[in-house]
Amino acid sequence: MTAQQEFGVLDEMWRDVTPDAARRMLIAASRAFADKGYHATTTRDIASLAGMSPAAVYIHYRSKEDLLFQISRIGHELSLGVLSDVPGATPVERLSNAVSSFARWHAEYHTTARVVQYELGALNPAHHAVVAELRRQIEGKMRSIIEDGMREGVFDVPDLKGATLAVLSLCIDVARWYQPSGKRTPDQIGAMYADLVRRMLTN
Amino acid sequence: MTAQQEFGVLDEMWRDVTPDAARRMLIAASRAFADKGYHATTTRDIASLAGMSPAAVYIHYRSKEDLLFQISRIGHELSLGVLSDVPGATPVERLSNAVSSFARWHAEYHTTARVVQYELGALNPAHHAVVAELRRQIEGKMRSIIEDGMREGVFDVPDLKGATLAVLSLCIDVARWYQPSGKRTPDQIGAMYADLVRRMLTN
DNA sequence: CAACATACTAAGCGGTTGCTTAGAGCTAAG
DNA sequence: CTTAGCTCTAAGCAACCGCTTAGTATGTTG
Numbered sequence: 001m002t003a004q005q006e007f008g009v010l011d012e013m014w015r016d017v018t019p020d021a022a023r024r025m026l027i028a029a030s031r032a033f034a035d036k037g038y039h040a041t042t043t044r045d046i047a048s049l050a051g052m053s054p055a056a057v058y059i060h061y062r063s064k065e066d067l068l069f070q071i072s073r074i075g076h077e078l079s080l081g082v083l084s085d086v087p088g089a090t091p092v093e094r095l096s097n098a099v100s101s102f103a104r105w106h107a108e109y110h111t112t113a114r115v116v117q118y119e120l121g122a123l124n125p126a127h128h129a130v131v132a133e134l135r136r137q138i139e140g141k142m143r144s145i146i147e148d149g150m151r152e153g154v155f156d157v158p159d160l161k162g163a164t165l166a167v168l169s170l171c172i173d174v175a176r177w178y179q180p181s182g183k184r185t186p187d188q189i190g191a192m193y194a195d196l197v198r199r200m201l202t203n
Numbered sequence: 204m205t206a207q208q209e210f211g212v213l214d215e216m217w218r219d220v221t222p223d224a225a226r227r228m229l230i231a232a233s234r235a236f237a238d239k240g241y242h243a244t245t246t247r248d249i250a251s252l253a254g255m256s257p258a259a260v261y262i263h264y265r266s267k268e269d270l271l272f273q274i275s276r277i278g279h280e281l282s283l284g285v286l287s288d289v290p291g292a293t294p295v296e297r298l299s300n301a302v303s304s305f306a307r308w309h310a311e312y313h314t315t316a317r318v319v320q321y322e323l324g325a326l327n328p329a330h331h332a333v334v335a336e337l338r339r340q341i342e343g344k345m346r347s348i349i350e351d352g353m354r355e356g357v358f359d360v361p362d363l364k365g366a367t368l369a370v371l372s373l374c375i376d377v378a379r380w381y382q383p384s385g386k387r388t389p390d391q392i393g394a395m396y397a398d399l400v401r402r403m404l405t406n
Numbered sequence: 407c408a409a410c411a412t413a414c415t416a417a418g419c420g421g422t423t424g425c426t427t428a429g430a431g432c433t434a435a436g
Numbered sequence: 437c438t439t440a441g442c443t444c445t446a447a448g449c450a451a452c453c454g455c456t457t458a459g460t461a462t463g464t465t466g
Binding site for chain 1: 238239240241242243320321324325360361362365366368369372373375376377379380387395396399400402403404406
């Protein structure tokens with residue numbers, strides 16, 4: 001068996017997770033959940049991918065659901081991070097930077113992003129409440145940028161909340177259709193989406 | 204037990220499914236799959252929702268996966284239907300009509316749409332091939348409308364395939380975030396999205 | 407009436423699930 | 437060396453899974 005051992009470039013997002021075995025479990029679980037879905041993944045799948053016995057999961061995590069929660073929480077925190085302190089002198093610049101980096105994140109980390117976006121329903125109520133708060137913060141970041149542009153008169157949309165929803169939705173759905181084998185790189189997708197959104201909101 | 208018996212307005216999409224018990228099973232399965240996901244739904248859940256015994260499922264369907272396939276196939280055929288023979292004298296009009304009705308469909312039938320969009324991976328290879336062909340046709344319908352507009356010079360996008368992907372993605376993702384309890388009706392979402400997409404593609 | 411077909415249920419089978427238990431191997435302090 | 441603590445595994449338990457079997461109720465045809 002060639003259990004996942006090496007630390008790929010894309011796995012650097014888990015670098016703060018210690019100890020080593022706990023991080024390997026998270027990486028294995030993230031890939032399995034993204035590939036087959038939370039409910040179709042067994043704890044034996046995860047342990048096997050991490051190169052350990054099924055019981056080893058429970059040394060580092062309370063339950064399978066706890067693994068999902070850690071992936072979801074860290075994923076949401078990281079995606080919130082790319083919308084924080086977005087550079088740009090004008091709202092148009094800040095929106096372009098926000099959209100390109102947020103869409104880019106959902107392509108680059110599409111594996112984790114799929115778990116983050118499509119497995120919310122598998123979290124228990126307490127854990128769901130934690131990530132729901134993170135999601136409100138993500139929406140708030142994007143909305144405030146669009147709001148700034150509307151106040152300055154450069155964005156022209158009838159419905160602030162609706163426009164925010166559409167912009168976030170567009171970026172998030174990248175995680176669903178993105179394939180690493182496709183023609184577009186995450187950077188190109190980010191650039192294309194920033195352009196499309198700018199045209200969508202400016203008059 | 205208050206098993207689901209009545210035939211809601213939203214269930215009219217299954218009107219061609221006979222006999223009655225088979226249709227009740229499909230409706231029950233569609234709701235359960237949308238609510239909890241395919242793998243988290245048991246055949247006992249479905250039978251119970253349809254007001255029948257677990258074994259009754261296998262009178263009308265070969266397997267649980269066959270139920271998913273029928274929902275996915277019919278759902279794809281119906282959503283392809285709303286993109287066929289879209290009225291409009293100009294490409295701009297046809298795109299507006301296509302986007303508004305396609306987005307509207309994903310709001311109105313968000314229950315089925317979620318199964319259609321998020322449970323593709325649970326289909327077996329033969330069934331997956333069938334719906335993959337339907338998905339290619341859906342993409343083709345939208346692309347040809349945008350292509351017409353580019354040929355006439357009214358749409359201005361550098362990447363036809365990328366723009367098609369973005370427009371479809373925007374509409375499809377409505378199924379993820381739409382809630383019947385929300386402020387916007389499916390019609391309003393369709394109108395808003397048609398407007399946003401028109402601005403996104405015209406110069 | 408008999409003979410057969412259809413639609414359904416009660417019961418349960420073999421396999422798999424998430425998770426636990428008991429204990430082994432290793433490290434490090436006293 | 438002893439003891440304690442941490443990380444891990446082998447084995448397995450109770451519950452649940454998709455699906456099957458055997459049999460019942462009902463309707464139809466001659």
